Amino acid sequence: MEYGILGLIVLILNIYAIAKIFGSGASTGAKVLWIVLILVLPVVGFIIWLIAGPKGGAATV
Incomplete structure (x- = not known):
């Protein structure tokens, strides 16, 4: 059970990082x-x- 929660946390952090990228x-x-x-x-x-x-703010288009 602990590994499932840990995997979910890693998934959420990776989605956050990709969104910020x-x-x-x-x-x-x-x-x-x-x-x-x-x-x-x-x-x-x-x-x-x-x-x-x-680092930095939103991209300028």
């Missing part, structure tokens, strides 16, 4: 690389994103 001002290539990193390495990718991910 979409809304960032980073280039499209950088967004794709961050999303791929989070999808391939869910826990490690999220931690790396927290430390070094794209």
Whole structure:
């Protein structure tokens, strides 16, 4: 049961990170690389994103 809850928490955090990546001002290539990193390495990718991910507000179009 604990692993199911832990997995759900990881899933929610990854969805949050991906949503923040979409809304960032980073280039499209950088967004794709961050999303791929989070999808391939869910826990490690999220931690790396927290430390070094794209910062900033909404993208300007």
